Amino acid sequence: MPNFEFKIKHQDDKCLARIGEIKTKHGKIETPVFLPVATNASVKSLTTRDMLELNAEILMANTYHLFLRPGLDVIESHGGLHKFMNWSLPLMTDSGGFQAFSLGIGAKHGVGKIAGEAKQIKKIKHAKVNDDGVIFYSQYDGKKVFLTPELSIQIQQILGSDIMLAFDECTSPLSNYNYNKKAMLRTHKWAERCLKARETDQGLYGIIQGGIFKDLREQSAKFICSLDFDGIAIGGSFGKNEMYTVLDWLSKIITRDKPVHLLGIGTIEDFFNSIERGIDSFDCVTPTRLARVGFAFIRPEDGGNVKNKFRIDIGRAEYKKDQRPISEVCNCYTCKNYTRSYLRHLYNVKELAFYRLMSIHNLNFFLQLMKEIRKSIKNSSFIEMKNEWLK
Ligand SMILES: [Zn+2]
Incomplete structure (x- = not known):
C-alpha cells in the first residue's frame, strides 16, 4: 500500500x-x-x-x-x-x-x-x-x-x-x-x-x-x-x-x-x-535560474504585471542608487536587509552572495504567492485575485 x-x-x-x-x-x-x-x-x-x-x-x-x-x-x-x-x-x-x-x-x-x-x-x-x-x-x-x-x-x-x-x-x-x-x-x-x-x-x-x-x-x-x-x-x-x-x-x-x-x-x-x-x-527552475541572471520577481504593489512578467532586471542603470528593497511588501530576508542598489552592485561584480540573496527573494515570492492563492481559494476569492494580478 x-x-x-x-x-x-x-x-x-x-x-x-x-x-x-x-x-x-x-x-x-x-x-x-x-x-x-x-x-x-x-x-x-x-x-x-x-x-x-x-x-x-x-x-x-x-x-x-x-x-x-x-x-x-x-x-x-x-x-x-x-x-x-x-x-x-x-x-x-x-x-x-x-x-x-x-x-x-x-x-x-x-x-x-x-x-x-x-x-x-x-x-x-x-x-x-x-x-x-x-x-x-x-x-x-x-x-x-x-x-x-x-x-x-x-x-x-x-x-x-x-x-x-x-x-x-x-x-x-x-x-x-x-x-x-x-x-x-x-x-x-x-x-x-x-x-x-x-x-x-x-x-x-x-x-x-x-x-x-x-x-x-x-x-x-x-x-x-x-x-x-x-x-x-x-x-x-x-x-x-x-x-x-x-x-x-x-x-x-x-x-x-x-x-x-x-x-x-x-x-x-x-x-x-x-x-x-x-x-x-x-x-x-524559474525562480532560481532567473535570479542568477539578475531578474527579481515583483508583485502588483511594486509595479509587477503581465507585461513586465512580474519582474525587474536588477542590472539596469535606474537601480544604481535605488535605496528601496526589491519589493516594499516582501517579507524575505533579502528585502528586509538589502537595497536594489546594493544587489545591483553585487550583480555587476559577480559576488557569490548575489545568487543566494536573489534566490531567497524569488523563491519567497513564489512560495508566498501560492500561500495567498490557497487563502483566496479558501475565501472563494480566487478568480478575483487572479483578475487583480493578471489585469
Ligand atoms: Zn524579498
Missing part, C-alpha cells in the same frame, strides 16, 4: 481551483503548491535550512542527474536522498524521461553545431528511444546507460522520494501527429511497467502525454486515469495558449479524486490559469 493520501478540503465554486492535502511519510503538503527544484540534491545557492525558513513544503529532485552523479551507491550509503541532502520533508523525483528527451533533441542540435568536430562528441551526445527504454551516454563520462521504466523506478526507490514519477517519453513541439501517437502509446506501456515495478510504499504519479492533439490527449488522460496511480502528472512542451487549451480538454477527463501535477511550468500567469483549470502542483 502506498504511503500516500490525497484529500480535497475545499472546492472553489466558480472554477476548478481547489485546496487539497497530500499526506506522505515525510509530512503533509497543502495544495496548490510550488516545488522548488533541487536538481543535484540542492536548490542552487541555498541550503535546506534556507528552504525551511522559506516554508518550502516539498522539493523536486532530479533522478537522471543524481543517478549519474554522485551515483546511487553514494546516496544508498546514506540511507536515501532525504538523509543525503539533509531534508526531512517530502520529496518528489522525476523519472529521468524528460532528460532523455532533451538530450535526444539536444543531440541533434549539438551535432549540427559541432559539425566537423570530433566524432566522439556526437557519440556521447546521442540518445536513442525504443519500446524498451532510452539508450544514452552520460554527459559526464560518456558511460552508456539504458534507462527503462523498471530501472527508473528502481533508482527512485533507492532515492526514497515520497512521490515518484512514471517513466515517459516527452515529445518535441515539432514532432508530428504520428510520432506523438507512437510516443504516447509507448508512454502508456511504460506506465503499466512502472506500476508493476514498484516494490515500496512510495507514491507514484502517471504521466499524460499526447502533444497538442486533442484525441491523443484525451486518450492518454483516460488511459492514465484508469490505472492505479496515486496522482496524475501532465507532461509535454507547448506554447502558452496551446497549454491552456490542452488543460481545458484534460480537465473534462481527469478524475478529480487524485492530485494533478503540471510538469516544468513556472510563470505567474501560468499558475493562475492552470490552478483555475484544476492543477494542484508545479515544479520549475
Whole structure:
C-alpha cells in the first residue's frame, strides 16, 4: 500500500481551483503548491535550512542527474536522498524521461553545431528511444546507460522520494501527429511497467502525454486515469495558449479524486490559469535560474504585471542608487536587509552572495504567492485575485 493520501478540503465554486492535502511519510503538503527544484540534491545557492525558513513544503529532485552523479551507491550509503541532502520533508523525483528527451533533441542540435568536430562528441551526445527504454551516454563520462521504466523506478526507490514519477517519453513541439501517437502509446506501456515495478510504499504519479492533439490527449488522460496511480502528472512542451487549451480538454477527463501535477511550468500567469483549470502542483527552475541572471520577481504593489512578467532586471542603470528593497511588501530576508542598489552592485561584480540573496527573494515570492492563492481559494476569492494580478 502506498504511503500516500490525497484529500480535497475545499472546492472553489466558480472554477476548478481547489485546496487539497497530500499526506506522505515525510509530512503533509497543502495544495496548490510550488516545488522548488533541487536538481543535484540542492536548490542552487541555498541550503535546506534556507528552504525551511522559506516554508518550502516539498522539493523536486532530479533522478537522471543524481543517478549519474554522485551515483546511487553514494546516496544508498546514506540511507536515501532525504538523509543525503539533509531534508526531512517530502520529496518528489522525476523519472529521468524528460532528460532523455532533451538530450535526444539536444543531440541533434549539438551535432549540427559541432559539425566537423570530433566524432566522439556526437557519440556521447546521442540518445536513442525504443519500446524498451532510452539508450544514452552520460554527459559526464560518456558511460552508456539504458534507462527503462523498471530501472527508473528502481533508482527512485533507492532515492526514497515520497512521490515518484512514471517513466515517459516527452515529445518535441515539432514532432508530428504520428510520432506523438507512437510516443504516447509507448508512454502508456511504460506506465503499466512502472506500476508493476514498484516494490515500496512510495507514491507514484502517471504521466499524460499526447502533444497538442486533442484525441491523443484525451486518450492518454483516460488511459492514465484508469490505472492505479496515486496522482496524475501532465507532461509535454507547448506554447502558452496551446497549454491552456490542452488543460481545458484534460480537465473534462481527469478524475478529480487524485492530485494533478503540471510538469516544468513556472510563470505567474501560468499558475493562475492552470490552478483555475484544476492543477494542484508545479515544479520549475524559474525562480532560481532567473535570479542568477539578475531578474527579481515583483508583485502588483511594486509595479509587477503581465507585461513586465512580474519582474525587474536588477542590472539596469535606474537601480544604481535605488535605496528601496526589491519589493516594499516582501517579507524575505533579502528585502528586509538589502537595497536594489546594493544587489545591483553585487550583480555587476559577480559576488557569490548575489545568487543566494536573489534566490531567497524569488523563491519567497513564489512560495508566498501560492500561500495567498490557497487563502483566496479558501475565501472563494480566487478568480478575483487572479483578475487583480493578471489585469
Ligand atoms: Zn524579498
